[in-house]
Amino acid sequence: MKTTRYLTLTLATALVTLPAVARAQPNDAQIAAIVVAANQVDVDAGRFVAAASQSSAVRDFATKMVTDHTAVNQSAVALVTRLKVTPENNDTSRSLQAGGDKNLARLRTLTGAALDRAYVDHEVAYHEEVIQALDTVLIPHAQNAELKALLVQVRPAFIEHLGHARHLQSTLR
Amino acid sequence: MKRFGVMRSVGGLVWILACSLGPAAPPAVPISHVVLIVGMKFTPDMIMVRPGDRVEFRNTDLVPHTVTERSARVFDSGMIRANTTWRWVAGEEGTWRYRCI
Numbered sequence: 001m002k003t004t005r006y007l008t009l010t011l012a013t014a015l016v017t018l019p020a021v022a023r024a025q026p027n028d029a030q031i032a033a034i035v036v037a038a039n040q041v042d043v044d045a046g047r048f049v050a051a052a053s054q055s056s057a058v059r060d061f062a063t064k065m066v067t068d069h070t071a072v073n074q075s076a077v078a079l080v081t082r083l084k085v086t087p088e089n090n091d092t093s094r095s096l097q098a099g100g101d102k103n104l105a106r107l108r109t110l111t112g113a114a115l116d117r118a119y120v121d122h123e124v125a126y127h128e129e130v131i132q133a134l135d136t137v138l139i140p141h142a143q144n145a146e147l148k149a150l151l152v153q154v155r156p157a158f159i160e161h162l163g164h165a166r167h168l169q170s171t172l173r
Numbered sequence: 174m175k176r177f178g179v180m181r182s183v184g185g186l187v188w189i190l191a192c193s194l195g196p197a198a199p200p201a202v203p204i205s206h207v208v209l210i211v212g213m214k215f216t217p218d219m220i221m222v223r224p225g226d227r228v229e230f231r232n233t234d235l236v237p238h239t240v241t242e243r244s245a246r247v248f249d250s251g252m253i254r255a256n257t258t259w260r261w262v263a264g265e266e267g268t269w270r271y272r273c274i
Contacts, residue, residue: 068236071255075235150235156212157236 026137028144029088032080035138035151037093038130039069039076041100042123048107049119058116061168065123065161072154079150113172120169127162131155203227210238210253210273219270222263230259238273 026034046065053059080087087093103122110118134155142148203225209216210232220228230240232253240250240259247269250259 067252071236075255153212154235156214157234160213 025141026090026092027088028080028083028142028147029085030090030093031138031142031147031151032076032085033087033089033093034096034133035076036073036087037096037100038133039073041096041103042069042126043073044100045104045107045119045122048104049115052107052111053116053119054112055116057168057171058120061123061164062119064164068157068161072157076150079146083144083146085144085147117169117172120165120172123165124162124169127158127165131158131162134158201225205229207231208240210234210240213273215240215271219268221268223266224263226263228261228263230261232257232259240271241274243270243272 043066046062046069050059050062050066053062107115107119107122134151139148139151139155142151201223203223204227206220206222206226206228208220208228208230210230211234213234215230222228230250230253232238232255235255237252237254239252240248240261242248247267248261248271250261253259
C-alpha cells in the first residue's frame with residue numbers, strides 16, 4: 001500500500017515537473033505562454049473532477065481551482081493583450097500542456113477514492129512546482145514591470161491553493 | 174416661607190437634572206470604512222460599525238473572493254470578482270469578522 005502510494009505521488013510529481021523551466025531564461029512572450037498553459041491545465045483537470053468526484057470536499061476544491069485559475073488567466077490575457085505581447089509557445093509551455101493532458105487522461109480512468117487521491121496528489125505537486133517556477137524563473141526573468149507585478153500578485157493565491165490541497169490530501173489518507 | 178423653601182428645592186433638583194443630562198447628543202453620523210482584500214487577506218480583518226455605516230470591500234487580488242460574516246452569515250457578498258468592489262451598509266451596531274468561503 002505504501003509502495004502504491006509512493007508511486008502515485010512520484011507519478012504525480014513527474015507529470016508536473018518543469019525541467020525546462022529550471023534551465024530556461026524565458027522572455028515575456030514565453031512567460032505569458034507558460035502562465036496561460038499552467039492555469040489552463042489546472043482548469044481542465046478541475047472541471048473534470050468537479051463533475052466526477054463523489055466527495056463534496058474534493059468537488060469544492062476543484063471548483064475553486066476552476067474559478068481561480070480561470071480568473072488568473074483572464075487577467076494575464078488582458079494584460080498581455082494591452083501590452084501587445086503575443087504569447088509564444090516554448091518547451092516549457094508545451095511540456096506543461098502535455099503533462100496536463102496526460103494527467104487528465106489518467107484521471108478519466110479513475111473513480112471514487114482513487115480519483116480523489118490522484119487528483120489531489122497531483123494538485124499538491126503541481127502547485128509546489130508552479131510556485132517554485134514563479135520564484136526561480138518567471139518572476140526573476142519577467143522584463144515588463146506590469147507582467148512581473150501580475151506574477152507577484154498571483155503568488156499568494158497559489159500558496160493558499162497549495163495549503164488547501166495539502167490539507168485535503170491529509171484527509172484522504 | 175416653608176412653601177417657598179420647597180419650591181426652591183424642586184427648582185434646584187430640576188436644574189441639577191438638566192445639567193447632568195446635558196444637551197441631547199447629536200445622532201451619530203454614519204461613516205465609511207474600507208476593507209482591502211490583498212494577497213488572500215482582509216485588511217483590517219474585523220470592523221466596528223454603527224447603524225448606517227458604509228463598508229466598502231475592495232478585492233485587489235487576481236482571484237474572486239467572498240466576504241462572509243463568520244458567526245452567522247450576517248452578511249455575505251457572494252462572489253466579488255478580481256479588481257471589483259462590494260458595498261455593505263450596517264443595519265445595527267456591532268463588531269464583525271469575516272472570511273472568504
